[in-house]
Amino acid sequence: MSQLAEAVLNGASPDEIEKAPLPDEYLALHLRAEDVTMFDGVADKDVRKSLRLGQVPMPELAPDEVLVAVMASSINYNTVWSAKFEPIPTFRFLEQNARQGGWAERHNRPYQVVGSDCAGVVVRVGAGVRRWKVGDQVVVHPVQADEQEAASQADGMMGEEQRAWGFETNFGALAEYGVVRASQLVPKPAHLTWEEAASNPLCAGTAYRMLVSDRGARMKQGDIVLIWGASGGLGAYAIQFVKNGGGIPVGVVSSEEKAAAARALGCDIVINRSELGITDDVGDDPEQVIKAGKRxxxxxxxxxxxxxxxxxxxxxxxxxxxxxxxxxxGGTVVTCGSSSGYQHTYDNRYLWMRLKKIIGSHAANLQEQWEAHRLFERGDIVPAMSAVYPLSEAAEACRVVQTNRQVGKIAVLCMAPRTGLGVTDPELRARIGEERLNPLRGRTEGPERL
Incomplete structure (x- = not known):
């Protein structure tokens, strides 16, 4: 263990953390550029074969960046995409990033450290960082916006150079350390453990923008909201935002086990996909789409x-x-992804003649992330974590997500030595209650790895 890691884990003062030397390398789950063709012609693109756990060089910090000791992270589907090298290898994103020149050139390496969710401790700050200091406990907003673009001043997601951290950038979260911009930082909720806090940012921020933000569907009290994949990471937060905002969530899930998980989150109306006869290829048959829609x-x-x-x-x-x-x-379909395929077909008559709307949504801007964060701080919204894996088995956790065997989110302990650490407001935690804070714990298939 490095002196820096030891200082962080022992609760050293900010001054002691700052004096501890940076290690030259750190442990990280990463991809290698040499592997991008390994799945050509392969039916089952098993991400455990492409994700590598090993030492990578410690990068230099830009003036507007901080180095975070990652206590915990979690698995998102974007890491599955990266590890499958689909729809394109994410090394192309690193090349595009590097074309900006300057500090961006660091991202174009023959490896990519993946992962977009993080809870941890700031251990270094760049020369231009003003609002954050060494020792701060934070979670990381997964979007890197370009504040020098005009569009970003209205909405950070509208800039051409905004990127998903650990997916379209390097030095991501499934590692002992992560390099992030100061504009990605949010204070860690004091009553949550490291692993609980790390499970929230990407999916919760995305669901908040889709449903609550004025840039999304603008859900209001009494709205009926149909939620596909209601027991997954996005769906678990969607249920909570709908309930918290006075709406009526209707969850669609793929099994009775997942139906029970959706109900545990407060989803009173749950529909099993077996009632609809939906398969992954139903979207290719217009007649079957209409029949399933009627059912x-x-x-x-x-x-x-x-x-x-x-x-x-x-x-x-x-x-x-x-x-x-x-x-x-007159209703709204709001979409943020396409895990079953990107090429969509639909009968346009039902869109234009019935005055419906389709809204594309991607992640969240920093203000939306803070607004969602405030609800976590109050205990109105709780983590969707169902299982915890160590960093040494993070590739296996990605495989669970790839094969859709998870419920909610799977957390990954990176530098934290065990679960249950990081709580600095035990009184608030006790008032909210352990059962309320962990409605999905233990619901992912198989034994918890920690």
């Missing part, structure tokens, strides 16, 4: 009283045409 619409009306005002979409090809069909006249 789904009937179930929603029977159980919720009317067609959904909003459909929360991220599964893509298999469900998108159904979503456009089933949302009410």
């Amino acid at each position: 789904l619409g009937k179930l929603v009306i029977e159980r919720a009283g009317r067609a959904p005002d909003i459909v929360f979409e991220h599964t893509g090809r298999a469900t998108f045409g159904i979503s456009v069909f089933v949302v009410r006249r």
Whole structure:
């Protein structure tokens, strides 16, 4: 263990942390550029074969960056995409980033450290950092926005150079250390453990923008919101934002186990996909899309009283045409992803003749992330963590997500030696209650790894 890691884990003072020397290398889950063709012609692109755990060089900090000792991270589907090298190898993103010149050139390496969620301790700050200091406990907003672009002044997500950290950049979160911009930092909720806090930023921020933000569906009290994949990482936070905002979540899941998880989050109306006869190829058959849409619409009306005002979409090809069909006249389909395929087809008559809307949404800007964070601080929204793996088994955790065997989020301990650490407000934690804070704990298939 390095002197710096030892100082952080022992709760050393900021001055002691700053005096501890930086290690030349650190342990990280990463991809290698030499492997980008390894899955050519392979049906099962098993991410455990491409993700490597090993030492990588410690990068130099830019003036507007901080170095975070990563106590915990979590698995997102963007790491699965990176590790499959689909739809394109993310090394191309690193090359594009480097073309800006200057400090951006560091990102173009023959390796990429992946991961977009982080809770940890600031151990170094760049010369231009003003609002953060060594020793601060933080979570990391997963978007790197370019504050020098005009569009970013209105919405950080609208800049051409905004990037998803650890997906479109290097030096991500599934490691002992992460390099982030100061404009990505948010204070860690004091009542949460490292692993709980690390499970939230990407999925919670994304769901908040999709549903609550004025740039998303603008959900209001009483809205019926149909949530695909309601027991997954995005869906688990969508359920909570809908309930917290006075809406009515209607979850769609793929098994009775996942239905139970959705109910544990407060989703009173849950539909099993087996009731709809939906397979991953249904989106390719217009007749089957309409039939499935009619079945789904009937179930929603029977159980919720009317067609959904909003459909929360991220599964893509298999469900998108159904979503456009089933949302009410004048309703909104809001989408942030396409895990079942990017090429969507839908019957446009049901869009234009019934005055429906499709909104594309991507991650969250910093203000939206802070607004979502405030709800975590109050205990109104809680972590969707269901399991914890050590960094040594992070590739296996990615495989669980790749094969859709998880419920909610899988956390990964990076520098933290065990679960349960990082709580600095035990009184608030006790008031909220352990059961309330961990509604999904233990629900992911297989034994917890820690």
